[in-house]
Amino acid sequence: MERGAAGAAAAAAAAALSCTFRSSSPSTSPAPQWRPLLGFRSRSRVRGPRADAGAPRLLLPPGRRFSYCSQSKLLGMDKGQNRCSLATFSSFRQTGISMNSEDVLKDKLLIDCGEDQDCVIDGIVALGKFDALHIGHRELATHASKAGTPFLLSFVGMSEVLGWEYRPPIVAQCDRKRVFSSWAPYCRNVVPIEYQVEFSKVRYLTPRQFVERLSRDLKIRGVVAGENYRFGYKASGDAAELAKLCEEFGLSAFIVQSIMDTARSHNGVSTSVNSSDKGQVSSSRVRHALAMGDMEYVSELLGRKHRLVLKIKEAHLQERKKIVLPKSCMLNMPPADGLYENCDLVSGVHLGLCRVIINSETIDIVMKDGNSLSPNTIQEDQQLGIEFG
Known part of the structure; x- marks a missing residue:
């Protein structure tokens, strides 16, 4: 989970493993079993959905069949459940001391789930940093949705805890x-x-302790992670250990x-942007493309146009265009910094086409094609979005 740890691919060959999810409908036929694709790396282009999007690698509990969950059986949770009687477990899975409500709130893993962490019960949780929300992150959510209700678990406060320089x-x-x-x-x-987790609460957890907390506190059904996923203190765990x-x-x-990312490779070798880059779509690659001003490439990596959000703090210079x-x-x-044509200005609704000039101090938005702004278009505390074509 900490920056700079080398991304490791899942370990060498493993036996085929499978798992069962019971459907709420007895008539639902099980999906065919999938083989673990250890040692295989996809070469899909970043343009459009992957051709093999339906075949993730599965490393699952042995001895069971795998079938998809019925969408009619999503959470099945009881929001009125009394968490005061929640029992804790040690790393040896022995029942410990019951926690009262105050202890539960103090020790709970999620920070945006109210008083009750059962908001993700029986769901499938995708693990990652999820900074750029690029097509690789979307792929994790896609596979999570095939087996149940998809959730994303991201970490906040990493920069402050690890002393990293702030990056927007x-x-x-x-x-x-x-x-x-x-x-x-x-x-x-x-x-x-x-859902978000304070990084300070999980930073010192060993890989075993981290998975135990997912199982014990969140009562999830399973996890989805990329083959290069690292977790645990000092990123000591990899996908195989997960x-x-x-x-x-x-x-x-x-x-x-x-x-x-084969779309921007040179002689079959994708340009690396850091020591852990093996040519995969990544947030670092998106940042690098943004820094170069290559918005077509950014759109390919994100699977959508990049939207720059502006918060209007006070009245600023506005003309009709x-x-x-x-x-x-x-x-x-x-x-x-530079000139960007064919942008879209949005604020809840589409305000029109524009050209954008970004310099060292300001962002100049010039409406195109005869579009003009009414005197009251821009208000204090309003949010504007610029989508780069």
Whole structure:
């Protein structure tokens, strides 16, 4: 989970493993069993959905058949469940001391689930950083939706805890739900839900302790992770260990192959952007493309246009066809300074086509094709979005 750890592919060959999810409908026929695809790397292009999107690698508890969950059986949770009687378990899985309500709130894993962590009960949780919400992240959500209700578990506060230099997010926090909604057609028409965990609460957990908390506190059905996923203190666990621990704790583990970026390769070798880059679609690759101002490439990696969100803090210069805003209004990472044609200005609704000039201090938005702005278009505390074509 910590930056700089080398991304390791899942370990060498493993026996074929499988798992059962009981459907709420007895007439539902089981899906065919899938073989683990250890040592195989997908070479899908970043343009469009993957051709092999229906065949993730599965590393699952042995001795059972695998079938898809019925969509009619989603959470099946009781929001009125009394968490005061929740029993804790040691790493040896022995019953410990019961926790009272105050202890549960203090020790709970999720920070945006109210008082009750059963909001993800029986769901499938995709694990990752989920900074860019690129097509590789969408792939994890897609596979999670095939086996149950898809959730994303992301970590907040990593920069502060690890002393990293601040970097603006690729996707503005206020814009993440819109992106997840756009994933619904890939996720059996279900919008994935994101929950967040304070990194400080899990930083020192060993891989075993981390999986134990997922099983004990969240009562999830299984996890989805990429083949290069690292977790545990100092990123000591890899995808193979995740699968092994999930089997021990009765969880399913879906290990998904990376989507490889072959669209921008040179002589068959993709340009690396850091030491852990093996040519896969990644948030680092998106940041690099943004820094170069290559918005066509950014769109390929994201599977959508990049939206720069601006928060209007006070009245700024506005003419009938032009808005000038300081860079301090930005809520996420912009492309490199320069001129960008064929952009869209949005604020709840589409306001029109525009050209955007980004310089060292300001963002100049010039409306095109005769579009003009009414005097009251831009208000204080309003949010504007610029989508780069």
